[in-house]
Amino acid sequence: MMYRMPQPEDDLFELEIRALASARNAYAEEGAWHHQALGELILAYERLLRETRRLVRRSDREELEMNRLNQRLHELAGELEYRATHDSLTGVLNRAAIIERANRYLTQHGVALIVLDIDHFKRVNDGFGHPTGDAVLRGVVACLQAEVPPGADIGRVGGEEFTVLLRDDGCEAAVALAERLRGKVAGHDFGLPGGHAVSASFGVACLPRGSSFDAAYGQADEALYEAKRSGRNRVVSASAITRESS
Secondary structure (H helix, E strand, O other): OOOOOOOOOOOOOHHHHHHHHHHHHHHOOOOOOOHHHHHHHHHHHHHHHHHHHHHHHHHHHHHHHHHHHHHHHHHHHHHHHHHHHEOOOOOOEOHHHHHHHHHHHHOOOOEEEEEEEEOOHHHHHHHHOHHHHHHHHHHHHHHHHHHOOOOOEEEEOOOOEEEEEEEOOOHHHHHHHHHHHHHHHHHOOOOOHHHOOOOEEEEEEEEOOOOOHHHHHHHHHHHHHHHHHOOOOOEEEHHHHHHHHO
């Protein structure tokens, strides 16, 4: 006899229903000595079927609810992780996250670190208000995101200070990218009253595998300070400072 796969329309309790039908047929034989016992059996069996169906329906509902809750938990975990690692205003990595990522990369690879600071940002906040200042910060990030290559990371490490982390890119490529970023920010229309322009100064440092974020940041920040000191809205590399001092 060939086995027939259960079909969706098959009742889950088909065998029990057949047994119950047979019991009902036997019960219909008036005067049978087993009449009372069989009647009690049928009633108990019907109750069992009803309760089992109820439990199966409840189990299905609970399984659906459990799946929904698990999905929501995964979503919440993702949201919490994002909030813990990203700046709430600009959406880029926060200081702790960019430091952790840089130090992890440096265990296996060399990195180039670009540090930039918005020029005279305090004047923007004081002159046009903090909401406008926040809009400028988001605008600067948009300029960075338009130029930074895939695989690079952008982080906010201070009020108006950002970093771009590049892996295994040479210093010349990092300086060239910083120059493009500088031009992108300087040429962007931030919509400030009176057509007020915004610019940023950049410092670039390249460190080999085994270094630390603190070392990379220290060199890039020194180059950034030199860019500020020499007129702002420019790019200075740490290697250039080293060559000049030697």
